[in-house]
Amino acid sequence: MEKGKRKRWILATLIIANAMIFLDALILPVALPTIQRMLGSSTVQLQWMVNSYLLALGLFVAVGGKLGDHFGHRKVFILGMLIFGLFSAFCGLSVTSTELIVNRFFQGVGSALMIPTSLALLCESFPENYRVKALGIVGSVCAIFIALAPLIGGFITEYFSWHYIFFINVPVAAYGLLLTFTHLSKSRRSGEKLDLLGFVTFVIALFCLTVAIMQGRVWGWDSLPILFLFSLSALAFLAYWFSFKRAKRPFLDFTLFKKAPFFCAAVIIFAASFAKIITFFWVIFFQDVRGMTPFHSGALTTIATLPIVFLTPYAGRLATKYGPKVPIVIGQSIMAGALVWLAFWMPVGKLVLTALGLLAFGFGLILVMNAANSSGLSELPKDGKRKANSLLSTLRHMGAVFGLAILGSIFVNLSENLEAMAFKESYGFSISIINFVAAFVVILSLATTLILFKPKPQKKKELFSLEP
Structure with missing residues (x-):
């Protein structure tokens, strides 16, 4: 051929x-x-x-x-x-x-x-x-x-x-x-051995922690299964740490966190992923409370995802010209502001104002994720880039996991404790609170960016990530 x-x-x-x-x-x-x-x-x-x-x-x-x-x-x-x-x-x-x-x-x-x-x-x-x-x-x-x-x-x-x-x-x-x-074509094999003990302890630790947070309200926070899961998670994290110290090629290289640019990029990506998962609650709110059809609620939510198509090239140019810190700070500020805006306007059903908030949120998210990913990898050698990319990818997904677990737990607790309120009022109040919580997490990451983040200028070709 x-x-x-x-x-x-x-x-x-x-x-x-x-x-x-x-x-x-x-x-x-x-x-x-x-x-x-x-x-x-x-x-x-x-x-x-x-x-x-x-x-x-x-x-x-x-x-x-x-x-x-x-x-x-x-x-x-x-x-x-x-x-x-x-x-x-x-x-x-x-x-x-x-x-x-x-x-x-x-x-x-x-x-x-x-x-x-x-x-x-x-x-x-x-x-x-x-x-x-x-x-x-x-x-x-x-x-x-x-x-x-x-x-x-x-x-x-x-x-x-x-x-x-x-x-x-x-x-x-x-x-x-x-x-x-x-x-x-068939690909080459390096024969590199997997740190099996590190992998197993890492999986047990995060799996148990996620289940405990997700099921805490259902089973009871002081119930034996939840206490057991939290304890097992802590022990598994401890076992992973000892495994990490002894492994020649650890499953995930946590020594990368000693590098300030990578540490800051990791915090930024984790926080942005934590906040991004709030779209889960928005979609359900649009249908169950506002009475939208699946198609109409999907169309409204698309307003928050459309900026990825149009803004990504401009976000890269902005980071190239002014350095990654500028688009990250702008993006985090916009995200936090949009979440606070939505906390006020989404529950009262102001469609145009809600759409503006969704658009701003998507705009800010792209600015943050594009520049943070590239800056976290930029100052590392080739082998270090592979390890760092693997760790950032894990943090990106786990940020969403813990975001849904924690925001979901808050949401369920609030909804069930507001029985005296009408369904729409209790759901609206709950959606406002978790919007504020997500905004608070983004503000904390913004503080980290302003205080600790001091990246070097990026080359244009580094400003791309296959993952959103």
């Missing part, structure tokens, strides 16, 4: 994989009120339907890259796409909330295996002078799917069925596998 044509097919394969991953992370929330009515799900179960996927990403995205190094990125990429496609079908066939939650977790595992290996395959398939362009193309197409995900989810839910949100992945994954087998 002609070399140029083969490169285009490789690019198409990687676009399909990444588009599926990012679309699936954002498409579900619009369908949750419908799923709740169909399956009789509780509010906590709805949160788990989103968080099980994000938790799997946070736990396994780092190990996906290391497995790719050991067994070959193509093999692990194929495994990830198989798992993703298979459990997408299982998600669509789910008849109980528990089934859907479990299947979403394994769907997330498939995504976690594809994210780092797809990036590695792109780097292997394209020479360095074409690599940035190829990354840009993949990122641009994925940005369109990210922006339109709420609208697509609303359209499918309203005019077809929520099941098709998952079924649509099956033929796409099958086509992606066909392209992978026919156009992607």
Whole structure:
């Protein structure tokens, strides 16, 4: 096959994989009120339907890259796409909330295996002078799917069925596998060993901590299972620390936090991801309280995701010209201001004012994530960049996991303790409070940026991240 044509097919394969991953992370929330009515799900179960996927990403995205190094990125990429496609079908066939939650977790595992290996395959398939362009193309197409995900989810839910949100992945994954087998060459293997003890203790620690926070209200904060989970999480974190000290190549290299630019970038990304997950509550509010259809609520939420399509190139130029600190500070200020704005105007149903707040929030988020990711990697050597990217990717997903767990816990506690108020009033008050909490987290990260963040100027080619 002609070399140029083969490169285009490789690019198409990687676009399909990444588009599926990012679309699936954002498409579900619009369908949750419908799923709740169909399956009789509780509010906590709805949160788990989103968080099980994000938790799997946070736990396994780092190990996906290391497995790719050991067994070959193509093999692990194929495994990830198989798992993703298979459990997408299982998600669509789910008849109980528990089934859907479990299947979403394994769907997330498939995504976690594809994210780092797809990036590695792109780097292997394209020479360095074409690599940035190829990354840009993949990122641009994925940005369109990210922006339109709420609208697509609303359209499918309203005019077809929520099941098709998952079924649509099956033929796409099958086509992606066909392209992978026919156009992607076998990749090199480094034979690098996985820090198995570090991986296991890390997974146990974060899994137990997430379950404890999510289920605290349901099981009781002072109940034996919750206390056991918190204790086991603490012990697992301690075990990971001792494992980390002894490992030659630790699962995640926490010594990177000693570097101030990386530490600040990590705090910024974690806080932004924490705040970003509040869109989960917005979509449900629009439908359950304001009476919007899935399609209309998806269209409204799309206002917050559209800036990723139009603003990303300008955010990169701003960081190139003035340094990453300027767009990060501007972005964090806009995000915090938008969340406070929405805390006042969203509950009272002012649609135009709500839309302005959503647009501002999306605008600020892109400024922050674009510059923070690149600045966290810029001052590290090549090997250090790989380790740092793996850790930042984990923090990005775990920020969303803990955001949903903590904001969800606050939301459920408030909603259940305001029984004397009417449903719309109690829900509106709760949505205001968690908007304020998210704003407070962003303000804390803004303080970190202003006080500690002193990055060096960035090169233009460093200002790109495949992940949103």
